[in-house]
Amino acid sequence: MSDQSINEIQDEIIDEFAILGDDKESTVFYIMELGSNLEPLEDRYRIDSNLIKGCQSKVWLEAELEDDRLVLKADSNTDITKGLISLLIRVLSGQSLDNVINADLYFIEKIGMHNVIGSQRSNGLASMIKQIRLYAIAYKTKLQSQS
Amino acid sequence: MSDQSINEIQDEIIDEFAILGDDKESTVFYIMELGSNLEPLEDRYRIDSNLIKGCQSKVWLEAELEDDRLVLKADSNTDITKGLISLLIRVLSGQSLDNVINADLYFIEKIGMHNVIGSQRSNGLASMIKQIRLYAIAYKTKLQSQS
């Protein structure tokens, strides 16, 4: 579970990327390193119902509820996509459903992600975020109907 | 029957066009006037077997043999094409078969016809000349087989 708020984590990431400066090559290398450090998803989660298909990369995304908080696990066939996912997980996993639903993910724009990964991958990133929010909303609805 | 040689007539035409100078408008007007003065072809000659079809203009061409000489009659639905034909008739009609077959029609280039009427009409003009030559060759073959 995350003790930091979403915005605290976002600000941390912004600072980290600031060190890389404007150099796209270092930035992309860094994202790839983040990706290769992401724990691989267990095989039982790498199923079609968890699959988000992009142009060349596939993303498996699994969201579970633990004590009112959303826990995210994900994987991809490409390291760069994994790197992007790892940032999303760092920011959103372990946060309350409401915080996930209402989060303003300003770090993406601040670190100039669009320019780094291009518009096609930016669209992919946007669909991942959308998918995470949908999970959160679904869990919330479920909790409300139970109470 | 023509008393002048093909080249004498060609040179005459070249001189006439030289007076018009480089002005395309006067030249086209002149060709159109030549066309409207061309005697219309009798209806019995305006038949499909005499027809050469261009893009927008039709040409009827009739070639007869009179005393070893080729006599040409022609008509068109447009005055400018008639004007072009009238020049061909003036040069070639009444000439001997051999002279028609071997004629070097330099006047066309000399009066800059390609530039005046454009390449599509120039192609049309070329097919008219080809057709006239074919008539001459056909008559010659016929005469030879009779002798």
Add this chain to the structure above:
Amino acid sequence: MIREQFRILSREINGRPLVYFDNAATTQKPDVVINAISEYYQDYNANIHRGIHTLAEKATEAYEGTRRKVKEYINASSSDEVIFTYGTTDGINLAANSLGRATLNKGDEVLISAMEHHSNIVPWQMICEERGAILRVAPINDAGELIYEEYLKLLSEKVKIVSIVHVSNSLGTINPVKKIIADAHAVGAYVLIDGAQAAAHLGVDVQDLDCDLYAFSSHKMFGPTGVGVLYGKRAVLDLMPPYRGGGEMIKEVTFEKTTYNDLPFKFEAGTPNIADVIGFSSAIDYINALDKNSVQEYEKKLLEYGVSKLAEIDGLKFIGTAKDKISVISFIIEDVHPFDIGMMLDAGGVAVRTGHHCTQPLMDYYNIEGTVRASLSIYNTEAEIDILAEKLKAIVKIKRK
């Protein structure tokens, strides 16, 4: 100021200033369009969509940017409904093949009008022959207007597709397409509108018109050659099978089975005309920057001036006198062949089109071989019309003498 954007307009033809009155065939292009194409090639030329490098990214963004711009221009509800084609003809062929195969069976009917361009006749003849369907033709009156009652009479339940021109290229007639579409929908027919001549002169709102398909060409609206658009309602495009097969239009290919891509890519096989699609965007910007109302007013004034001037000419008869028309003036002159008129005008620097304008059946209706057509655009002037009128007078004088 408008003329300065079009460098070609200041050139001379045979020592005389060019008067370009052949805008219905193709318009001239402003500098911004020509520059956009050069810039693309010099700065970010690359193949699009599947590329991940920076140039491919930039080219893809620009290409898809044009799609969004077209969506706005015609007020489509989504840019997925904007299919890039190679021109109106290509778009109508796509529609005839694809929608035709999806809807036409033996004895079904396709309904067009008597004023259609060959590009809106022949594709339907071909698909009708293949499917055993029948091509019906709604007649026109002498002014060059659709006879609406006759159109209604032909609209039976057998009619599966109606394909009608928005604005006639030979006559200038503006058809009442909104009504035409509504009445066709009432019998369950799909409607394609051939907007080749409309897109530059009228505002087009496909949602307001409620047409199922709308085809037009970039080159007739100040854009490059080799690009067109087929707009289609999503529901209609969804039921249409792919037309061309190849790269980009697929999701997955195996030798056994191919699954097709989503809209709009399903209909865009192979490397598209990237540079010109991008150039087309600048053409739409150019049009958008003009004031639509004053353009329409200006063209209307030019038309009226042209008609009044040409009416003075001995033996001249207008072909196409619809009440509602754009700035196209088609005419014949007694005893002078259109070809002769065109050649003589050109010798004097005036570019008009002569002939059947790819509407032979329409010419058959008027029992003529063709017309002389002066089609006017925003950069034409009354002074140019004066030149045309003078030259026509001179021609008639020679002929009549």
Add this chain to the structure above:
Amino acid sequence: MIREQFRILSREINGRPLVYFDNAATTQKPDVVINAISEYYQDYNANIHRGIHTLAEKATEAYEGTRRKVKEYINASSSDEVIFTYGTTDGINLAANSLGRATLNKGDEVLISAMEHHSNIVPWQMICEERGAILRVAPINDAGELIYEEYLKLLSEKVKIVSIVHVSNSLGTINPVKKIIADAHAVGAYVLIDGAQAAAHLGVDVQDLDCDLYAFSSHKMFGPTGVGVLYGKRAVLDLMPPYRGGGEMIKEVTFEKTTYNDLPFKFEAGTPNIADVIGFSSAIDYINALDKNSVQEYEKKLLEYGVSKLAEIDGLKFIGTAKDKISVISFIIEDVHPFDIGMMLDAGGVAVRTGHHCTQPLMDYYNIEGTVRASLSIYNTEAEIDILAEKLKAIVKIKRK
């Protein structure tokens, strides 16, 4: 000096000089091509063929001049055999639809190879499905070469059409098309060659090859996008019905009956991509002005240098090692996804393509998702290959640490 003709090659990507290794997707364009297009629009833009005014004349002459230039370039026996299309994909679709309808019946076969581009698979799948014909696939070996005996075994009398790629875009393999064609003719099949990748790298002599149809794209040979050529033997084109209907491709239209125009116009409906066809002419001039032998030698040297440099990289495996191949280097690197490689190379200014290159069945054969492809052209240098090799080493180092 070659590089100076291509202004884009001096630009920077992310602060690093652009290294453009995506030439199989599309080549860059020399200034002469870009200028020819601008000149057309600024000097003599007009719709062609039926126009009689000076601009239309000039545009028509230039457009038809390109046709003659293509005729010479591929050594066709007449320029009537040169059909302008919108690209290779469009040309193959034309062929599949038209020749397919003219020759394929239930149970007939179309034979392609395992290394085809989707554009030479999907059109045949579509027409085979329509006609009840069967698509057969000649297999390849691990080097990426056609297994010739297997091809011969598949060549039965049932095969009506053989459609094979001249040069593979994913592998670089040069197929022995002359033999392929002769053997196919022996069983009475027509042969189409997909020359998209060949036209810029090899000399093409359609009479020597004796192919029935040959398709290629301008944009892959230094010319503009949106233009292609379908060459066809006159006798074959004559038996093919028209594909697209519309303006230009007709002789006479009535609502009852339409007669089609002569070759090549029968297959060119609508306003063509005039400006780019004219620009294409300059691209051919550009190629013709180069010394063919030294270009081929230079590209061969580049290929060899690239292969030797990349062979040093830990875990790198070449995909496509045919004996006879052009300067295309496809590879994978153990444990690194092609996409990651492509993204990281691009961040360093190096443009390669990654993925299946529109040859999914070929990737299935190698049991891989895709490759990284560096496709080299005349303006590439050994220094650029050094940059590629260095960057790959850095990527591998990160991954392996």
